[in-house]
Amino acid sequence: MWKVEAVSKVxxxxxxxxxxxxxxxxxxxxxxxxxxxxxxxxxEEITQLSLALAPMLKGFHASNVFVYGTCGTGxxxxxxxxxxxxxxxxxDGQIKxxxxxCKMKKVADTEYRLLAQLLKELGECVPDTGLPTDVLYRRxxxxxxxxxxxxxxxxxxxxxxxxxxxxxxxxxxxxxNQELKQAKLNIVGITNDLSFRDGLDMRVRSSLGEEEILFRxxxxxxxxxxxxxxAKTGFETGLDEAILNKCAAIAAQEHGDARRALDLLRVAxxxxxxxxxxxxxxxxxxxxxxxxxxxxxIETIKSQPSQSQIVLHAIIKLAESRKKTxxxxxxxxxxxDVFATYESVCKENGIKSxxxxxxxxxxxxxxxxxIITAKVISKGRYGRTxxxxxxxxxxxxxxxxxxxxxxxxx
DNA sequence: AGTCCACAGGAAGGGCAGGCGA
DNA sequence: TCGCCTGCCCTTCCTGTGGACT
Numbered sequence: 001m002w003k004v005e006a007v008s009k010v011x012x013x014x015x016x017x018x019x020x021x022x023x024x025x026x027x028x029x030x031x032x033x034x035x036x037x038x039x040x041x042x043x044e045e046i047t048q049l050s051l052a053l054a055p056m057l058k059g060f061h062a063s064n065v066f067v068y069g070t071c072g073t074g075x076x077x078x079x080x081x082x083x084x085x086x087x088x089x090x091x092d093g094q095i096k097x098x099x100x101x102c103k104m105k106k107v108a109d110t111e112y113r114l115l116a117q118l119l120k121e122l123g124e125c126v127p128d129t130g131l132p133t134d135v136l137y138r139r140x141x142x143x144x145x146x147x148x149x150x151x152x153x154x155x156x157x158x159x160x161x162x163x164x165x166x167x168x169x170x171x172x173x174x175x176x177n178q179e180l181k182q183a184k185l186n187i188v189g190i191t192n193d194l195s196f197r198d199g200l201d202m203r204v205r206s207s208l209g210e211e212e213i214l215f216r217x218x219x220x221x222x223x224x225x226x227x228x229x230x231a232k233t234g235f236e237t238g239l240d241e242a243i244l245n246k247c248a249a250i251a252a253q254e255h256g257d258a259r260r261a262l263d264l265l266r267v268a269x270x271x272x273x274x275x276x277x278x279x280x281x282x283x284x285x286x287x288x289x290x291x292x293x294x295x296x297x298i299e300t301i302k303s304q305p306s307q308s309q310i311v312l313h314a315i316i317k318l319a320e321s322r323k324k325t326x327x328x329x330x331x332x333x334x335x336x337d338v339f340a341t342y343e344s345v346c347k348e349n350g351i352k353s354x355x356x357x358x359x360x361x362x363x364x365x366x367x368x369x370x371i372i373t374a375k376v377i378s379k380g381r382y383g384r385t386x387x388x389x390x391x392x393x394x395x396x397x398x399x400x401x402x403x404x405x406x407x408x409x410x
Numbered sequence: 411a412g413t414c415c416a417c418a419g420g421a422a423g424g425g426c427a428g429g430c431g432a
Numbered sequence: 433t434c435g436c437c438t439g440c441c442c443t444t445c446c447t448g449t450g451g452a453c454t
Contacts, residue, residue: 127428127429127430131429131430132430135430334416334417335416335417335418336416336417356417357418357419360417360418360419361419364418364419376417376418378416378417379415379416379417380414380415381413381414381415382414382415382416383414383415383416383417384415384416384417384418385416385417385418386417386418
């Protein structure tokens with residue numbers, strides 16, 4: 001394993017690392033946002049999307065498209081690949097594509113921010129807050145029209161935007177072409193929520209989903225092939241077939257998630273490198289699986305506001321006390337009990353507590369993040385409440401507990 | 411069948427910070 | 433400077449809910 005042997009000004013502490021042969025040839029190839037020259041097993045979907053967008057090359061109206069599919073099925077990568085090709089095929093910048101991830105907090109999670117982001121992409125300077133939205137719409141129309149371009153707006157995770165601000169904004173976007181005189185706008189909406197469409201207003205549904213493309217999950221063989229291709233350029237030496245099989249099998253179990261497969265391979269490579277091993281072994285894959293899960297959980301919790309962390313701390317504290325009489329996994333907590341514990345934690349730490357209404361929302365948010373499970377139950381005469389249990393695995397719990405205890409223990 | 415409980419969760423609005431334009 | 437706009441976090445008020453209990 002690479003270790004810092006001695007600290008002196010003569011020997012740079014990184015020199016050993018720099019001299020050591022890396023297991024990676026090109027690590028970027030192993031990231032999920034890398035767009036390869038060829039995307040395997042998605043030719044049918046790419047053709048469908050290309051055919052839907054192609055008319056704009058001849059100045060005709062093209063369909064708005066909805067792209068569906070679960071996580072890691074190649075929706076984003078294929079959409080970006082197609083719109084990049086489209087931009088290349090168009091003459092003199094006639095087509096401009098704008099990619100926006102609607103889940104990006106503080107970037108495109110509200111109507112104002114999304115419009116501001118659009119204007120920034122068109123080269124305008126917009127303040128983060130302060131202008132009325134209709135002013136932003138007007139500036140967008142004027143800017144787009146002045147450039148006489150066809151705009152392709154790729155809205156990734158469009159369901160997140162819908163959940164946050166409703167479909168009014170999507171309706172406005174679909175009506176934009178009536179306002180534009182010289183320019184055109186086409187929308188490609190990407191979502192992994194297969195039921196998203198059902199919640200939309202009829203008018204939005206029909207104009208936004210003129211064309212729909214479903215991305216099916218990859219099977220283990222396809223995943224293995226994808227990994228093989230990436231590993232050829234990603235790693236210095238070839239990988240054992242067993243390694244590829246294992247990564248593919250794990251990812252296939254998780255709804256054919258190619259992103260997961262790539263992450264596993266990359267993190268396993270990083271672990272092998274840190275341990276000074278020349279080759280990746282199955283043990284590295286196991287460790288990578290654990291590490292990815294734990295990192296995700298810890299990062300998610302760290303990114304939550306303090307009050308949300310206190311609620312989680314209260315849930316864990318309460319579950320700990322119940323553990324004495326029942327199994328950890330079986331500890332079912334009720335909103336009222338959690339709120340009482342939350343209030344006592346706030347008191348101990350000298351923090352002003354929120355109302356039960358707000359805490360109820362924070363519990364729902366923790367549930368959405370997959371950190372806890374909260375199910376609404378009725379206890380008959382004893383009222384209606386949420387039954388809360390931990391969704392974090394036991395192996396990760398100690399790190400989570402240590403983090404929260406470090407922040408909120410008096 | 412009606413009552414009751416302990417909430418869930420929607421709606422409305424307050425207060426704050428920050429920016430714009432007259 | 434001031435009025436007006438935004439997003440965000442929060443409270444208050446309210447109605448709805450489902451099943452045990454009477």
